[in-house]
Amino acid sequence: MKSSKALWAIGVLTPLAALAAWWFGSANSTNPFFPPLQQILIRFQELWLFAHFSSDVMLSLRNLTLGFTLGVAAGLVIGFVLAMVPLIRWMFEPVIHFFRGIPAVALVPILITLIGFGVEMRVANIALAAFFPTLIATMDGIRSVDGGLKDVCQVYRLTTAERITRVYLPSASPQIASGMQVSLQVAFIVMIASEMLGSSQGIGALTLLAQQSFMSADMWAGILLLGLIGFMANMVFELVKRRVLAWYIGLRAQERAA
Template structure:
């Protein structure tokens, strides 16, 4: 294929994408407009509310502005974000390493997979009381509980991704006599990366849920504990402020990971789009 024909082909593909796909500016506008509309609806629906448990959004935002300036609130946010980040990274490392081992060594997976599926079937939140009973109420308990709950989606996705690798690529790597390290980092991991990152996205949501549950059970730090304490103390605006911040953190974590996933899988997304428009 000559340079001219290659440029023409790429131009045709780009034109097809512009014709068939939704404009990017419209998607970004919708993503911004929907939360704004929901907040506006909440604002007007709660305006003038005299219900103790459903205060006006204006009161909640004013209280949130006051809480942001307090050291205790900053400590709680830092504790929650720190536990979530550390546990998610630990779950990623453990899940990918074990997933590669079980995916590449079939006899090993025959012995381990039944146990994996057994623990995966247990609701992640149900594991929190177990670790509290065994380890105590320290910060280590929350990290262990979040990590264990978040590791299974990554582990299973890695195993599936390794086993579903393109056989042609494996054959080519053997023909060229690539070493096991080259095959692992140049063939196996790139081929399995779409499924691994999909598992990581599910794992992030699981880690976020278990983080809140672990903080609400016998903890004195973290946004989950602060929100529960506000509810028990009938500090309802504080409770709603905590819920609002938790939602913001969850949305921000998902958005950042989505950007990371798109950047890592640019080659995969481009190849899928080319096949679709071919």
């Protein structure tokens, strides 16, 4: 208990110490590309808490949430089907591995050509980015279910729905959750890239515009906001994962203690 509290305190104090060092280290800065942190925070408040909150911040968060949800849902469903039906998996697995090797950012020009510069393009790109990590994790998680559990399913003549909900999903859920967390991180990166490459709205677009206009304080304010959103999104996901997989975390703790 004491060690966990100490680690938690270190995790909180380290970012605060970094901010303090940034504050005092940049206080007297006259470099136009590295303005003082105080100036950056002023612009952060003016831009992201007032002027562009509803028009750009909420737009980016909505696109991220919608694209991530669609991508993860598709990855779960298709991953289950491919893992449960070997013939379909053998047919489509080479295609899947081919397309997953293409960086999601590289698909932005193609999607712009097919869909245009609208919100649909950005959501589709985010969904594609979130799709493959969840798909691969779901396939691997279902296929790695213990053979003894599969035999039990046959002995008790469980239906396909009962096998998925009572055996396969609980057994594969830790690996699926890890894949979803990777999907969230990749989707966040693609959200920024799609706004920078094919949009005039959103946090990424305004941050790039500030850089091109030599408004360094605005650029650093955008970078700071993106870092905060990424950190908060990952922290929320980690909290939800720990609550949902509390049984698995407790089991692992008992195994380490033994």
